[in-house]
Amino acid sequence: MPKSTVHRYLATLQQLELAERGDTDRFRLGPKVIELAGQFLANSDLRTESQGALDALAAQTDETIHLAVPSGTEVVYIAKVESKHALRMYSYIGARLPMYCTALGKAILAFSAPERRRDIFAQPLSPRTPSTITSRQAFERELDAIRSQGYAIDDEENEPGIRCVGAPISDYSQTVIAALSVSGPGNRMDRKRCMELAPIVREAAQQISRRMGYAG
Secondary structure (H helix, E strand, C coil): CCHHHHHHHHHHHHHCCCEEECCCCCEEECHHHHHHHHHHHHCCHHHHHHHHHHHHHHHHHCCEEEEEEEECCEEEEEEEECCCCCCCCCCCCCCEEECCCCHHHHHHHHCCCHHHHHHHHCCCCCCCCCCCCCCHHHHHHHHHHHHHHCCEEEECCCCCCEEEEEEEEECCCCCEEEEEEEEEECCCCCHHHHHHHHHHHHHHHHHHHHHCCCCC
């Protein structure tokens, strides 16, 4: 956009306290964003209804737990329970990640309407690590397997050295609205450990789904 247009937008955002100018004449998010985000999270029925299951899953697995919702072709973290281990996964509420290379995203995609998958395949599946699935045919097979088993595994596909197990969350209309996952460094979460955690993750997701009115 033209520089003058951007400047006008930023001036308005400053007035609303949604942006502020730093010492180096660069802009950053303003304090009002925190207030708005807090109001959204406080009023999120999904987050409220999920918290008990997230805490229980963290206590049972001693790894980092994420709750995420779909946003376009990405997932957005809306809740997190941190692992107590000294070596942890770096992440934060509000972070956005591609669906196609995360356990959360793959769990959502596998059980979503075909339109969502078409949006994913509208662009190339760019490799984020050497393990990222970039072939459409291979990815379709992956989604078939996820539908069959009820959970997804991110086998270092989004970030080297990090593995995750995720499962979908549905609401009363049987629509997939979110997913939860257990994440940890590969030295603690090898493939065997992921398989051991999968039924626990799936059950936690089903508990939340029932609280959201899912009767399946």
